[in-house]
Amino acid sequence: MEAEAAKYIGAGIACIALAGAGISIGTIFGNYLAGALRNPSAAQSQFPNLLLGFALAEATGLFGLIVALILLFVV
Template identity: 75%
Template sequence: MDAEAAKLIGAGIACIGMAGAGIGVGTIFGNYLTGALRNPSAAASQFTNALVGAALAEGLGIFSLVVAFLLMFVV
């Protein structure tokens, strides 16, 4: 196998973390919406927690994208 092909395969595998980030953000806001519909008075106080959780999950996706770019263009 060529070294260029191995770099591209590694970058593709690194991008699996982006799918995990999408699933995580969907789960966070889905559960937030379920809780907000059950108890609307507590929804406003829990929204900031949902945003922090989404930001942390998106951080994983951005980190995996950076790793993929590093594999493709630097190594």
């Protein structure tokens, strides 16, 4: 019984990574937009960096989700 509760608590803690991913993606796009409005000519050259930051931030959220699902259904 205690192992089942610990499994749910661990999965919930692993899902905190999803909140961090959401916050970081909002920060990445907000800073890109602020920079693009200040200097529109440099916005196009910074677009690949925007996509890289988005991909890395989203990957950490997905890793947290995968860990949560593994804790719920495999362990």
